[in-house]
Amino acid sequence: MAEVSVAGVTMRFGEMTALDDVSLDFVNGGFFALLGPSGSGKTTLLRVIAGFLFPQAGRVRIAGQPVERVPVEKREIGMMFQNYALFPNLTVAENVGFGLRVRHVSRAEERRRVGEALDLVQLSGLGARRPRELSGGQRQRVALARAIVTNPKVLLLDEPLSALDKALRVDMQIELKRIQREVGITTIFVTHDQEEALTLADRIGILRDGRLVQAGPPREVYNAPIDTFTARFLGEANLLPDPLPVPLPDGARLSLTSAAAHAVRPEALTLSPGPIAAAENLLPGRLVSRVFAGSMATCIVAVLGETWKVVARDRDLPQLPENTEVWLGWARADTIPIDRA
Amino acid sequence: MAQAPIPGDGRRAAGLLAPAYLWLTLAVFLPLSAMLFFSFLTAAPFGTESPRATLENYRDFFETPTYALLLWKSIRLGLWVTLLCVLIGFPCALVLARQIRGRAREALFLLVILPFWSNSLVRVFSWAIVLRGNGVLDRTLDALLPFDVRLGLMFTPAAVVIGLVHSYLPYVILTSYLALQAIEDDIFDAARALGAGRITILRRLILPLSLPGLIAGAVLVFVPVVGSFMEPRILGGRFGTYFGTVIEDQFVAVFNWPLGAALSFILLAVVLAILGLSSPVLRRGLT
Numbered sequence: 001m002a003e004v005s006v007a008g009v010t011m012r013f014g015e016m017t018a019l020d021d022v023s024l025d026f027v028n029g030g031f032f033a034l035l036g037p038s039g040s041g042k043t044t045l046l047r048v049i050a051g052f053l054f055p056q057a058g059r060v061r062i063a064g065q066p067v068e069r070v071p072v073e074k075r076e077i078g079m080m081f082q083n084y085a086l087f088p089n090l091t092v093a094e095n096v097g098f099g100l101r102v103r104h105v106s107r108a109e110e111r112r113r114v115g116e117a118l119d120l121v122q123l124s125g126l127g128a129r130r131p132r133e134l135s136g137g138q139r140q141r142v143a144l145a146r147a148i149v150t151n152p153k154v155l156l157l158d159e160p161l162s163a164l165d166k167a168l169r170v171d172m173q174i175e176l177k178r179i180q181r182e183v184g185i186t187t188i189f190v191t192h193d194q195e196e197a198l199t200l201a202d203r204i205g206i207l208r209d210g211r212l213v214q215a216g217p218p219r220e221v222y223n224a225p226i227d228t229f230t231a232r233f234l235g236e237a238n239l240l241p242d243p244l245p246v247p248l249p250d251g252a253r254l255s256l257t258s259a260a261a262h263a264v265r266p267e268a269l270t271l272s273p274g275p276i277a278a279a280e281n282l283l284p285g286r287l288v289s290r291v292f293a294g295s296m297a298t299c300i301v302a303v304l305g306e307t308w309k310v311v312a313r314d315r316d317l318p319q320l321p322e323n324t325e326v327w328l329g330w331a332r333a334d335t336i337p338i339d340r341a
Numbered sequence: 342m343a344q345a346p347i348p349g350d351g352r353r354a355a356g357l358l359a360p361a362y363l364w365l366t367l368a369v370f371l372p373l374s375a376m377l378f379f380s381f382l383t384a385a386p387f388g389t390e391s392p393r394a395t396l397e398n399y400r401d402f403f404e405t406p407t408y409a410l411l412l413w414k415s416i417r418l419g420l421w422v423t424l425l426c427v428l429i430g431f432p433c434a435l436v437l438a439r440q441i442r443g444r445a446r447e448a449l450f451l452l453v454i455l456p457f458w459s460n461s462l463v464r465v466f467s468w469a470i471v472l473r474g475n476g477v478l479d480r481t482l483d484a485l486l487p488f489d490v491r492l493g494l495m496f497t498p499a500a501v502v503i504g505l506v507h508s509y510l511p512y513v514i515l516t517s518y519l520a521l522q523a524i525e526d527d528i529f530d531a532a533r534a535l536g537a538g539r540i541t542i543l544r545r546l547i548l549p550l551s552l553p554g555l556i557a558g559a560v561l562v563f564v565p566v567v568g569s570f571m572e573p574r575i576l577g578g579r580f581g582t583y584f585g586t587v588i589e590d591q592f593v594a595v596f597n598w599p600l601g602a603a604l605s606f607i608l609l610a611v612v613l614a615i616l617g618l619s620s621p622v623l624r625r626g627l628t
């Protein structure tokens with residue numbers, strides 16, 4: 001367990017710059033989620049921290065020690081891969097014990113620690129199985145046990161849950177969080193799934209085209225996105241058009257700050273067939289469609305030439321025919337000012 | 342993944358397999374049974390006198406110690422050639438599968454398969470040119486080294502081994518390559534992340550995971566090499582008498598087909614027995 005810090009890291013593959021001057025600190029025992037669109041450099045950053053890749057510039061420190069030139073074998077990291085990468089010729093116990101065997105731990109000690117790790121991931125009793133005799137979720141747990149049994153300084157996870165179906169994924173998220181808390185290991189987690197990042201992590205970082213756009217606690221990044229990209233990437237965001245039409249449609253009112261852009265979350269909006277007297281912000285629009293999805297419903301509304309989403313409990317949204325005029329209202333506190341467009 | 346058989350599937354499968362079985366019957370089973378039949382006759386049924394049934398040919402083998410000695414010599418040859426093919430072929434396959442990417446790999450692959458495409462006689466005679474006294478090898482080494490080189494490899498057992506290794510190496514390279522190719526790259530990253538060095542990865546992951554291919558290649562080499570006759574005859578000179586050459590003689594020189602057939606079946610039985618005896622070991626490697 002240790003803190004990890006990345007400073008000014010630049011990683012190029014030939015002409016292609018995969019990481020551009022990325023600086024990030026990962027606190028000891030923290031759970032950090034790296035988010036970003038495909039090709040933004042998440043895997044590359046993780047592999048730089050792991051030691052599979054050596055960056056052209058910048059520093060990587062684990063527990064204060066510079067490790068840019070230390071190969072992966074010597075970095076004392078735990079890593080979990082998207083397809084688990086279990087050793088097919090070894091049993092579950094041998095898989096988990098692999099790292100201990102490499103470290104010349106005694107057989108008795110190995111047996112004890114493998115047993116503990118399997119207990120931790122709730123797989124006790126499956127030690128003699130082969131990976132191919134396990135379900136997807138069980139393989140996942142073996143991979144996790146194998147990654148943490150050596151007490152690594154940092155646990156690196158590259159989209160570890162993306163191969164699981166939705167229900168199992170949610171179970172594993174809870175499980176992963178529990179184990180991470182129990183072990184207290186510094187964890188860096190790459191994911192495509194922003195909901196997953198918001199649920200699991202105590203800090204998140206957003207990458208775009210190899211640059212770090214924003215990092216911070218999930219609530220802070222969600223409530224105060226630094227630019228429109230982050231606002232839209234992390235959760236849904238309805239952006240006000242820039243520039244605003246002058247004059248505003250009849251009956252509309254807005255109270256905005258001087259920020260470069262403004263956004264409203266779909267769940268902050270109230271939809272009504274007529275103007276809402278109490279609303280601090282109010283805009284007319286046209287109902288395009290309504291999508292029912294169990295507990296929640298989504299309305300698509302055309303507003304000032306933009307397409308906005310309104311999300312609410314199904315019974316809180318009035319049943320209206322499509323193409324009728326509707327009004328959207330929200331409180332001043334729900335307007336998210338964004339510094340950079 | 343096993344699927345429950347669908348009723349009627351068996352019949353359709355049989356129908357689809359019929360041509361293959363027919364071909365096997367015609368191409369393998371019939372000639373083999375004819376040979377087996379010959380091996381119990383006093384003479385091949387082509388001459389004027391009518392042949393009688395006999396066990397004489399098999400008794401010949403057991404009463405003439407030379408045959409057993411030659412068979413043992415052939416088995417030793419098979420083991421040597423197989424061992425060398427494995428020792429040379431597996432590292433080649435490993436480099437091909439794990440180190441080299443893209444175009445270079447295709448080109449090297451072509452070079453590996455090249456021996457398959459050349460006529461085997463041409464191949465063997467080229468070795469004769471290279472290995473003979475004052476041949477290509479001797480002269481090259483002479484030119485490169487300050488002292489007199491006279492290897493005199495031609496017409497020695499070593500020449501036979503060299504020729505055979507060259508002919509059969511591609512089998513080991515190809516089967517090992519296919520097995521190595523099938524290993525997921527991620528597991529090497531996973532092993533490195535766990536602190537494993539190259540040797541550990543080779544010993545605990547690469548070797549066990551590619552063993553089935555390596556064994557398949559070894560069997561593909563061993564079986565034909567034990568019965569080989571062309572390479573021993575051309576490259577072996579006076580050392581070139583092996584079990585295979587004796588069998589060939591019965592067919593093309595002495596015209597004693599029944600004895601040749603009997604010796605062939607003894608060879609087949611011995612090879613099958615060797616594979617059978619080693620199968621517990623082989624099977625362990627295959628799972």
Ligand SMILES: Nc1ncnc2c1ncn2[C@@H]1O[C@H](COP(=O)(O)OP(=O)(O)OP(=O)(O)O)[C@@H](O)[C@H]1O
Pocket residue numbers: 013016017018036037038039040041042043044045192
């Ligand atoms: N070994 C490599 N050689 C050349 N280019 C590479 C290599 N690895 C990554 N890249 C490039 O670097 C960029 C970042 O890749 P990376 O794998 O880090 O993206 P990612 O954020 O993990 O994407 P995804 O979400 O799709 O996994 C991509 O444009 C990719 O094409």
Ligand SMILES: [Mg+2]
Pocket residue numbers: 042043044
């Ligand atoms: Mg990736």
